[in-house]
Amino acid sequence: MILQTIRKKSPLIHCITNYVVANFQANGLLAIGASPVMADGNDEVEEMVAIASSLLINIGTLNDKTKKSMILAGKKANALGIPVVLDPVGAGxxxxRKQTVKQLLEDIEFAVIRCNIGELAAIANVKWQQKGVDSGTGSISLEDEAKRIAQLYHCIVIVTGEKDFITDGNHQQWITGGNPHMTEVTGTGCLLSAICCAAFVSDNQPYYQLVDVLRCYKKIAEQAGSTTQYIGDFQIAILNELYRLSKDGER
Known part of the structure; x- marks a missing residue:
């Protein structure tokens, strides 16, 4: 199981992320045996990313300071061959936000883009009504646009929602399951992006490693939902299930 592999590898994941989810992301990474570092200062991000296994760029609470840090860290990571994952929160x-994501995609080579359908629409320049950082409403051919973006930027694209879709531009797959409470807890998608950072570097078949992560995360949501009644407990159950699966595997 991919979570057990991550625990064995114990990668250092450099997260330039948003302050709403930083604690949950860090605890989630720790739960699977990865090492999180949440450095976003312009004076240190290049030095910090140089010792990391992978880099997460999450634009959830975007500002000019963190935007500069993202570009500095991303370019340094590219120069050193360190994979970079983009979580374009509320891109549209x-x-x-839309201009920043455009600049990030121009300046940095990403290994993975992990987004919801509204964020995919913004990247693909498809007309869409984004609802803040939620997916919103509109019409898009998800499979076609995700595949096109994967081919355009030479990366893996993951679009999460009630069902998850993953493509590297050649292969593609839908992953079902999960629990609706995942949309009622802040940071579950952002945490998934951080786990994708860890999964990408855990072995030598990143596409299949990410497919495995998506399946595991759906199962974690199902298990958390079956053992809890309230939202606060659900978030704790997510961390507990991450820890259990990374230590013991599936029952």
């Missing part, structure tokens, strides 16, 4: 919600 404002002009600033």
């Amino acid at each position: 919600a404002t002009t600033y």
Whole structure:
């Protein structure tokens, strides 16, 4: 199981992320045996990413300071061959976010883009009504656009939702399951992006490693939902299940 492999590898994951989810992301990475570092200062990100296994760029609470840090760290990671994952939170919600994502995609080579359908629409420049950082509403050929973006940027694209879709531009797969409470707890998608960082570097078949992660995360959601009644407990159950599966595997 991929989570057990991550625990054995214990990768250092450099997260330039948003302050809403930083603690949950860090605890989630620790739960699977990875080492999180949440450095975003302009004066240290290049030095920090140089010792990391992979880099996560999450634009959830975007500002000019973190934008500069993202570009500095991303370029340094590319120069050193360190994989970079993009989580374009709310990419279509404002002009600033959309322009920033455009610049990030121009300046940095990403290994993975992990987004929801609204964020995919923004990247693909498809008309869409984004609801803040939620997916919103509109019409898009998800499979076609995800595959096109994967081919355009030479990366793996993951679109999460009620069902998850993953493609590297050649292969593609849908993953079903999960629990609706995942949308009622802040940071579950952001944590998944961080786990994708760890999974990508855990072995030598990143596409299949990420497919495994998506399946595991759906099962974790199902198990958390079956053992809890309230949302606060659900978030704790997610961390507990991550820890259990990374230590013991599936029952």
